[in-house]
Amino acid sequence: VGAGRPRIVTLLSDFGLSDGYVGAMKGVLLSQAPGITVVDLSHTIAPFDISGAAYLLASAALEFPPRTIHVAVVDPGVGSRRRLLLAEIARHYFLVPDNGLLDVVLLRERLTRCVQVLPARVAARRVAPTFHGRDLLAPAAAALARGMSLSRFGPPIRHLSRRLPLRPLVVHGNRCVGYVLHVDRFGTLILNVEAAPLERFARGQPVRVQVGHHRVTRWVRTYAEAPRGSLVALIGSQGWVEVAVVEGSAAQRLRAKVGQRVELRREGARGA
Amino acid sequence: VGAGRPRIVTLLSDFGLSDGYVGAMKGVLLSQAPGITVVDLSHTIAPFDISGAAYLLASAALEFPPRTIHVAVVDPGVGSRRRLLLAEIARHYFLVPDNGLLDVVLLRERLTRCVQVLPARVAARRVAPTFHGRDLLAPAAAALARGMSLSRFGPPIRHLSRRLPLRPLVVHGNRCVGYVLHVDRFGTLILNVEAAPLERFARGQPVRVQVGHHRVTRWVRTYAEAPRGSLVALIGSQGWVEVAVVEGSAAQRLRAKVGQRVELRREGARGA
Amino acid sequence: VGAGRPRIVTLLSDFGLSDGYVGAMKGVLLSQAPGITVVDLSHTIAPFDISGAAYLLASAALEFPPRTIHVAVVDPGVGSRRRLLLAEIARHYFLVPDNGLLDVVLLRERLTRCVQVLPARVAARRVAPTFHGRDLLAPAAAALARGMSLSRFGPPIRHLSRRLPLRPLVVHGNRCVGYVLHVDRFGTLILNVEAAPLERFARGQPVRVQVGHHRVTRWVRTYAEAPRGSLVALIGSQGWVEVAVVEGSAAQRLRAKVGQRVELRREGARGA
Numbered sequence: 001v002g003a004g005r006p007r008i009v010t011l012l013s014d015f016g017l018s019d020g021y022v023g024a025m026k027g028v029l030l031s032q033a034p035g036i037t038v039v040d041l042s043h044t045i046a047p048f049d050i051s052g053a054a055y056l057l058a059s060a061a062l063e064f065p066p067r068t069i070h071v072a073v074v075d076p077g078v079g080s081r082r083r084l085l086l087a088e089i090a091r092h093y094f095l096v097p098d099n100g101l102l103d104v105v106l107l108r109e110r111l112t113r114c115v116q117v118l119p120a121r122v123a124a125r126r127v128a129p130t131f132h133g134r135d136l137l138a139p140a141a142a143a144l145a146r147g148m149s150l151s152r153f154g155p156p157i158r159h160l161s162r163r164l165p166l167r168p169l170v171v172h173g174n175r176c177v178g179y180v181l182h183v184d185r186f187g188t189l190i191l192n193v194e195a196a197p198l199e200r201f202a203r204g205q206p207v208r209v210q211v212g213h214h215r216v217t218r219w220v221r222t223y224a225e226a227p228r229g230s231l232v233a234l235i236g237s238q239g240w241v242e243v244a245v246v247e248g249s250a251a252q253r254l255r256a257k258v259g260q261r262v263e264l265r266r267e268g269a270r271g272a
Numbered sequence: 273v274g275a276g277r278p279r280i281v282t283l284l285s286d287f288g289l290s291d292g293y294v295g296a297m298k299g300v301l302l303s304q305a306p307g308i309t310v311v312d313l314s315h316t317i318a319p320f321d322i323s324g325a326a327y328l329l330a331s332a333a334l335e336f337p338p339r340t341i342h343v344a345v346v347d348p349g350v351g352s353r354r355r356l357l358l359a360e361i362a363r364h365y366f367l368v369p370d371n372g373l374l375d376v377v378l379l380r381e382r383l384t385r386c387v388q389v390l391p392a393r394v395a396a397r398r399v400a401p402t403f404h405g406r407d408l409l410a411p412a413a414a415a416l417a418r419g420m421s422l423s424r425f426g427p428p429i430r431h432l433s434r435r436l437p438l439r440p441l442v443v444h445g446n447r448c449v450g451y452v453l454h455v456d457r458f459g460t461l462i463l464n465v466e467a468a469p470l471e472r473f474a475r476g477q478p479v480r481v482q483v484g485h486h487r488v489t490r491w492v493r494t495y496a497e498a499p500r501g502s503l504v505a506l507i508g509s510q511g512w513v514e515v516a517v518v519e520g521s522a523a524q525r526l527r528a529k530v531g532q533r534v535e536l537r538r539e540g541a542r543g544a
Numbered sequence: 545v546g547a548g549r550p551r552i553v554t555l556l557s558d559f560g561l562s563d564g565y566v567g568a569m570k571g572v573l574l575s576q577a578p579g580i581t582v583v584d585l586s587h588t589i590a591p592f593d594i595s596g597a598a599y600l601l602a603s604a605a606l607e608f609p610p611r612t613i614h615v616a617v618v619d620p621g622v623g624s625r626r627r628l629l630l631a632e633i634a635r636h637y638f639l640v641p642d643n644g645l646l647d648v649v650l651l652r653e654r655l656t657r658c659v660q661v662l663p664a665r666v667a668a669r670r671v672a673p674t675f676h677g678r679d680l681l682a683p684a685a686a687a688l689a690r691g692m693s694l695s696r697f698g699p700p701i702r703h704l705s706r707r708l709p710l711r712p713l714v715v716h717g718n719r720c721v722g723y724v725l726h727v728d729r730f731g732t733l734i735l736n737v738e739a740a741p742l743e744r745f746a747r748g749q750p751v752r753v754q755v756g757h758h759r760v761t762r763w764v765r766t767y768a769e770a771p772r773g774s775l776v777a778l779i780g781s782q783g784w785v786e787v788a789v790v791e792g793s794a795a796q797r798l799r800a801k802v803g804q805r806v807e808l809r810r811e812g813a814r815g816a
Contacts, residue, residue, distance in 0.1 A: 027335025063571025079494025222623025351766025
């Protein structure tokens with residue numbers, strides 16, 4: 001039994017690293033579930049940026065061992081009636097506000113089970129209405145690590161409130177419209193276009209990517225294939241199409257932002 | 273015996289995350305006390321900001337299990353004659369320079385015991401006069417984790433050098449003067465006004481908060497009670513009065529800074 | 545046997561803290577080598593700043609216990625033919641691209657052994673050509689932690705590709721030319737001048753340091769010996785000569801940058 005218990009808790013938040021919020025959550029976790037390993041995913045998500053956090057969660061969470069508990073707190077609705085969720089996905093556990101944080105993970109994985117986390121089942125003290133991360137989510141993670149079964153956290157939930165504008169790819173003949181899902185630290189644009197749909201769209205023809213007034217025509221497997229400063233497209237390490245400048249910043253060069261419209265065009269076809 | 277030993281060491285510093293200072297301290301800790309868990313509280317405290325570090329320590333440290341060791345290094349006086357302290361407070365241990373870092377914790381908790389840390393009792397090698405975190409405080413934490421008793425670190429200390437300008441609230445009839453204790457990542461102002469004194473002052477009347485030329489009259493329990501962009505006051509998760517803008521930054525809106533004077537006024541009373 | 549296995553893995557990268565790259569590496573490490581301790585050295589090295597990372601590695605890595613595994617990923621050449629290395633130095637292990645990251649460590653320590661890491665020996669899945677940190681270096685660290693012997697990672701390597709412009713000190717009579725090796729968070733300049741060569745150069749005479757148009761003539765043991773705002777030189781905690789402003793920033797005051805030429809001049813000698 002003990003061997004099967006979750007032992008790792010990851011933390012993702014927009015709390016930054018200069019306040020005590022992250023430390024307080026770690027303290028609660030280690031107080032209520034001694035011996036667990038707490039791992040930071042990131043705390044420098046832009047304030048209230050649910051979309052960025054959802055992308056990050058999808059990039060990193062499932063690399064951890066099965067039964068890892070992922071606590072994500074980007075929560076502009078703290079204190080409102082938005083529910084707290086405990087979701088099981090691909091043998092991992094996710095403790096999150098029901099605000100879209102699982103949307104990107106759920107693009108690729110199926111929701112196995114999900115329950116609502118009722119405050120009365122997990123709170124160990126008076127709950128501050130502005131800090132559910134410390135007073136509800138961390139205690140819930142600790143309870144799960146101590147072996148509490150999912151059904152005891154609250155009633156089952158069938159439908160999450162998906163709220164991110166994760167618009168699907170729209171294909172019009174030889175054009176395909178997507179958008180910038182994420183901009184990483186290197187200024188690389190990650191598009192909402194995955195490798196398999198791209199191949200179906202391309203039909204073996206060259207594809208060029210249009211971002212604003214800029215066209216990207218050079219596809220590479222890896223940055224090192226093109227000289228420093230080149231503007232390139234590639235299938236990135238997460239399986240999404242990326243637009244990058246070799247050892248530079250595509251976001252700066254193209255003045256591109258998260259959410260921005262991007263067009264893919266199959267070459268050899270008519271029209272500019 | 274073993275079970276009672278401290279096993280968790282938290283680190284708080286103004287070292288930033290781009291230099292090797294934090295890594296060096298972690299290395300010393302794990303070398304000299306194998307098997308302990310090292311947890312980062314924060315390393316992005318502004319350089320030399322003792323006040324911010326003292327507030328952060330009070331927000332997070334006591335959430336950890338009893339017998340946790342908290343090492344805080346914001347130390348503009350490194351190499352001077354300022355003493356190093358090992359303090360026991362609320363069953364936690366604190367290793368800090370004697371420069372005010374414990375002042376906010378001690379607003380709410382009593383000092384149980386305190387000793388000076390004599391370099392000769394803990395240093396394992398030549399002490400660099402500019403890096404006591406690595407050469408004295410980390411070795412002291414490791415020694416404590418290995419079971420060394422407090423009395424062996426150095427002579428008892430009765431009076432800490434409290435140096436922070438933690439001015440008490442001043443009440444003049446229907447006015448009460450405090451200041452901004454901390455500004456968090458979200459731009460929320462944390463005031464040096466706690467819930468209980470506020471209630472005594474209010475006498476059941478409405479209270480408004482004046483920050484510069486701005487008046488805050490709307491009190492909420494949690495941000496979600498007011499529309500995005502509203503300027504509100506509330507009792508925050510640490511028990512202090514906070515001034516916030518819902519999903520925005522009060523610090524930006526009010527151009528407010530740490531240390532700034534704030535006035536609370538009991539309504540229903542005469543005068544603007 | 546078990547007791548002798550490496551149990552600590554440190555991570556150093558330029559991945560920043562706002563993307564999922566670091567989390568993904570931690571996930572792979574904890575999946576493939578359960579029970580290890582993962583410690584962050586830094587992830588906020590400037591993108592592609594091999595020199596800064598090499599300095600940081602030299603400042604912190606060897607403070608950890610023997611047999612610690614240090615994984616450093618600052619890797620503008622990812623996907624090119626640059627080799628991956630597993631080096632043993634001073635009883636520590638280093639997993640790095642062969643691009644100069646070990647240069648500063650090797651100024652002071654000898655390379656005991658080094659092998660190339662062949663992808664086929666460590667990769668557990670398809671290797672993304674842009675993320676060798678996750679798909680090759682983390683799996684290699686996990687394999688080493690599980691007890692895989694060095695010879696099984698790949699063929700021995702005798703000569704690393706040293707690429708950093710670590711120019712030696714050049715002494716012309718009473719002048720000695722060096723440069724700024726690193727600027728730390730406090731704006732302190734760390735020069736490529738160590739204590740012993742400095743003493744040999746000084747011959748017991750006063751030495752002044754020239755940075756651009758600024759002369760530094762005051763030497764201190766520690767910052768606290770001079771008033772706030774003073775411009776001073778000292779032997780820093782890593783054993784390098786540093787130029788600092790007490791409780792201020794020398795980099796700002798002197799407008800100095802990494803790589804900038806610095807001149808030391810022995811006083812009492814002729815000429816300005």
